[in-house]
Amino acid sequence: MQTKLTINAQAHTLEADTRTTLLDALRFHLGLTGTKKGCDHGQCGACTVLINGRRINSCLTLACMHDGDEITTIEGLGTPEAMSTLQRAFVEQDGFQCGYCTPGQICSATAMLDEIKAGWPSHVSDDLLADPDLSDIEIGERMSGNLCRCSAYPNIVDAIRDAAGTDSA
Amino acid sequence: MRPFDYLRAASPDDASAAAAQGATIIAGGTNLLDLMKHEVVAPDTLVDITRLDLGGIEQTDQGLRIGALVTNSDLAADRTVRRDYPVLARALLAGASGQLRNKATTGGNLLQRTRCYYFYDTSTPCNKRDPGSGCAAIGGFNRIHAILGASNHCIATHPSDMAVAMLALRALIEITGAGGDTRTLPLDDLYVLPGDRPDRETVLNPGDLITAVILPPPAGATQIYRKVRDRASYAFALVSVACVLDLQDGKIAQASLAFGGLAPRPWSAKALNDMMLGETPSDALFERVADHLLAKAKGQGSNDFKIPLARRTLIAVLHEAVERAQP
């Protein structure tokens, strides 16, 4: 089955079996191996990418369902020479150990900060209608879909808080 | 995953017609694809409904109409829902993760399947997956299983948080059938108990497409959703309580309770609500409500703790609701 995808602002035509998840399409058909496979069942967040700006688990969606969609992966957020604010903050704060969960963490955090800007509440927000703050508890809750086997959580939270600060400054 | 044909529905009728002929509807895919990967289900054909015009949240004469394709994140972020139906926003935000909520849809969430470990493990007997094969959870590991409404054939729980809040809000669901006819049904009437047919979970017929959920006009009362689980986030409920409660002159003027994690379906009982109406809140009253809820509760071994946990959670929620409802 043929599917047209725009990935990191580049048009791609994918020819693949209907069973192909978006994750497998990225890694095995298009050679974009920045996106990682952890559990393949929506339980770890390693495969997080952005579809039309929103974070999703690419292991739990079919590539063929995304004909015409715009996908951003870690490769599209920045490069080693020109890192995004969050990518730089993860390096500066040492927000990883093995690095396996990192692409998912950074894609997830990128969209998460947009959700906060849009005023979305979270499970730990006291007031559903107030503008959310960026406390460590809020960051932890909003990032709970991204597990880190190395437990680099404290530094991940620091990196996200830093990036958000830089962003709004 | 087994091979399948993929169709993209052009209209709701088209989707219903395909489903009536055996195709499986796919929306967010977050539950269905998980089950297909484990080959718990192996559809020959998927009919993708995500391009249909079934989104949008709008005020109607009947109440707030939520399209079946509205994502769990859009619904939780909707200002009307946050203001008038906070129990629903809270339940949604307590479920899954940011990524999953961006994909999960209103219709798919209602129809998600149980998280029973044996249902997922195709090497074990399971009457829900393979009718007549037995139930590995009875006498097995059943920490997450039901204490109410179960049968000798299946003790699985329904995993949804959203549905519990919608049940407390007395939601209606709108369905388009294979013949193109549309009907509405109280959400309470959607789910059936397992009995000797645990593979049958709802009253829906082949070809039925959920098109919307309708929430009656806001109750204006204190609304609480409390979820107790094994970790603070990103885990299914062991016990959850949705509560809509209002006081007038110190007496309970409105009460609607619903429960998750306890039963094969989102659980509620009219008698529980009725026994509180007109009463002055008290410890004794809340104990009686808990006694009534749990009168027929039956533990299965590893889930025995759910009986006291449900009691304590319910009583704590009622106390909090009364405190918040005081003028």
Ligand SMILES: Cc1cc2nc3c(=O)[nH]c(=O)nc-3n(C[C@H](O)[C@H](O)[C@H](O)COP(=O)(O)OP(=O)(O)OC[C@H]3O[C@@H](n4cnc5c(N)ncnc54)[C@H](O)[C@@H]3O)c2cc1C
């Ligand atoms: C790791 C993980 C954690 C989770 N945690 C929670 C949690 O804490 N709380 C919670 O409530 N949920 C949780 N979920 C479940 C999640 O909420 C559901 O997977 C999701 O809501 C299903 O919606 P969907 O649109 O992706 O459904 P799909 O997977 O697309 O479909 C589910 C079922 O519904 C049917 N269907 C879908 N739409 C329609 C329609 N309009 N009409 C008729 N039939 C339809 C499909 O045929 C299928 O059988 C979790 C999931 C995962 C993977």
Ligand code: SF4
């Ligand atoms: S509890 Fe239900 S779903 Fe779980 S193994 Fe038994 S029959 Fe299957």
Ligand code: FES
């Ligand atoms: S690989 Fe997708 S969530 Fe783990």
Ligand code: FES
């Ligand atoms: S850095 Fe190793 S899994 Fe997160």
